Amino acid sequence: MNSPGKPVHHLDGARILDLFAGPGGLDVAAHFLGFKSIGIEWDRNACETRYAAGLPTIHADVRVMRESRFDEIPESVDVLAGGPPCQSFSVAGSGAGRRALDVVKKFIHRLVDGDNDAKIDEDLHALGDDTRTALVLEPLRWLLKAIETEGRTPYNVIVLEQVPAVLPLWEVYAKLLRRGEGRFNGVKYEAECCVLKTEQFGVPQTRKRAVLIARLAGLGPPKRLDPTHLPFDLYREKRNVVHPDVYPSESAFPETRRRWVSMAESLEEASRSKDSSVDVSRLRTGGRMQFFVVSNYGSGGDPKNRGRRLSSEPSFTVTGKISRNKVYRSISEYEAGRADRFTIPESGVLQTFPHNFPWSGKDQAQQVGNAVPPLLGMHVLSGAIRRSSPTAAELASATTWPSVSRTTENDLRLLGCGDQSQCPPDSHKAVRTRGGSSPRAEYPETDASDASPP
Structure with missing residues (x-):
């Protein structure tokens, strides 16, 4: 600018x-x-x-x-x-x-x-x-x-x-x-x-x-x-899951290439990182991470037929509606309607962002x-x-994001938004931070309809 x-x-x-x-x-x-x-x-x-x-x-x-x-x-x-x-x-x-x-x-x-x-x-x-x-x-x-x-x-x-x-x-x-x-x-x-x-x-x-x-x-x-x-299809085309707590064995996969990475594996690894933003203790049963996810979207063309994924499988495609997917640890929780949700850091990990990536705004x-x-x-x-x-x-x-100083953050905001006249019209106004000269963004109220498309 x-x-x-x-x-x-x-x-x-x-x-x-x-x-x-x-x-x-x-x-x-x-x-x-x-x-x-x-x-x-x-x-x-x-x-x-x-x-x-x-x-x-x-x-x-x-x-x-x-x-x-x-x-x-x-x-x-x-x-x-x-x-x-x-x-x-x-x-x-x-x-x-x-x-x-x-x-x-x-x-x-x-x-x-x-x-x-x-x-x-x-x-x-x-x-x-x-x-x-x-x-x-x-x-x-x-x-x-x-x-x-x-x-x-x-x-x-x-x-x-x-x-x-x-x-x-x-x-x-x-x-x-x-x-x-x-x-x-x-x-x-x-x-x-x-x-x-x-x-x-x-x-x-x-x-x-x-x-x-x-x-x-x-x-x-x-x-x-x-x-x-x-590819996950290699297994999915053959599976016949009677209950969502039935898990595949390692013998179900060829040894010529690594098996796909599961939700449980990625979240467990992220939770072990120092100062992790991911806490999966609530998803464990008897010390083992075991859950299944019911999708927000329909399956097979039927909007009422919600797809399911086991924690031992990859996630559904992560969309902007991932917070609407329901997570259950057991059939009893499912039948009782006691659903959990993925947090933003957990959703980011399923996208392979570092566990401590600073989601903001x-x-x-x-x-x-x-x-x-x-x-x-x-x-x-x-x-x-x-x-x-x-x-x-x-x-x-690629699992941990480096810390960023407030000075660097403010410098980058000045670079990106310092000249308000060149930002998208009516997108925000810049105000001065207390005790400093770098601007920070201050936004009007919005809803999800304003979100940037994928």
């Missing part, structure tokens, strides 16, 4: 730009891999979490940043990453994006062919569907901006993720990146896209993500992302559900940037 006192050193040496940063899933992954990142995020609550975590952030709309503030992004950034909002594409959403897939493909081609940007925006709004669908074009627009801006160089690496329904769009992206035609002006990439299952990368949760990875031609192709764990469940699982992010970023898998030491270190 243009504030006279902005602490620009927090952006120095940054390599990764995360366009839809949320509370920091990819940024946390980058940190544990040793890469510095910058996030652009419009939701004020997610920004508060990012400031508390010490993550460099610009509180802004990605479109405004691209159009009028592109020069604020350090030239050291050579990795473009992002997961555009997914509600219109997701199974749980309205489906506007899925219905418009073929139309959006045409817009992608129009952008690359040099059609007028203003006309494209006008036609996008005329679709009459969920306006967030248009945000899936933003990574492409940022890429073209870097290619066409004098003094800038094309990004070396591109990493994009979304719900599986967006895979056809990533495939169009990949074809255009390989060709280097039109506004790419001869700049070509080696690009691959696929759908990944999070439990196959050690995340204690079943979740599918469509991922695109591209590397500038001449730098070598992206590394193939080889799963480290078994409002709508924290929504923030957790919106995030990219950092552990999956480590595999994706490492394969994209280094063409290798994360090391065992890096993966082992």
Whole structure:
């Protein structure tokens, strides 16, 4: 921003730009891999979490940043990453994006062919569907901006993720990146896209993500992302659970690859960490952690048929509604209607955030559900940037978040929100902290409908 006192050193040496940063899933992954990142995020609550975590952030709309503030992004950034909002594409959403897939493909081609940007925006709004669908074009627009801006160089690496329904769009992206035609002006990439299952990368949760990875031609192709764990489907397709307290034995799984990580394993490990925010004593019976979860969502197309997961299995996909899932230690508790709930730190652990990650602001469940699982992010970023898998030491270190001083938090808030005129309209007002000159955010009352989409 243009504030006279902005602490620009927090952006120095940054390599990764995360366009839809949320509370920091990819940024946390980058940190544990040793890469510095910058996030652009419009939701004020997610920004508060990012400031508390010490993550460099610009509180802004990605479109405004691209159009009028592109020069604020350090030239050291050579990795473009992002997961555009997914509600219109997701199974749980309205489906506007899925219905418009073929139309959006045409817009992608129009952008690359040099059609007028203003006309494209006008036609996008005329679709009459969920306006967030248009945000899936933003990574492409940022890429073209870097290619066409004098003094800038094309990004070396591109990493994009979304719900599986967006895979056809990533495939169009990949074809255009390989060709280097039109506004790419001869700049070509080696690009691959696929759908990944999070439990196959050690995340204690079943979740599918469509991922695109591209590397500038001449730098070598992206590394193939080889799963480290078994898919949960391997067991789920064969199980016939009569009672939710019947647990699978280790002999049920092949020995050629590690079994997926369960909810019980991840929460138990997090609870053993020093100064852990996770206390699972209430989930133990006779000294053993044993529970089952009843989903907030229907199963098999029947909204009344709630799915169930055992503590010895991965979690359901963690969404912004995870606090509505019901946790029971036994059938008797279930029959009596005595349900527990996952706390925010526990929900974060199921997303593979560190046990002590400083969730802040409002709508924290929504923030957790919106995030990219950092552990999956480590595999994706490492394969994209280094063409290798994360090391065992890096993966082992990703369980505890470093403490952040109040000075650093205030500096980052000043960087992200210090110039109120450049933040999203009416998002917050900055006030002075008592005894200091750094601003802190003060918010009007909101509800969950304000939350940033995943």
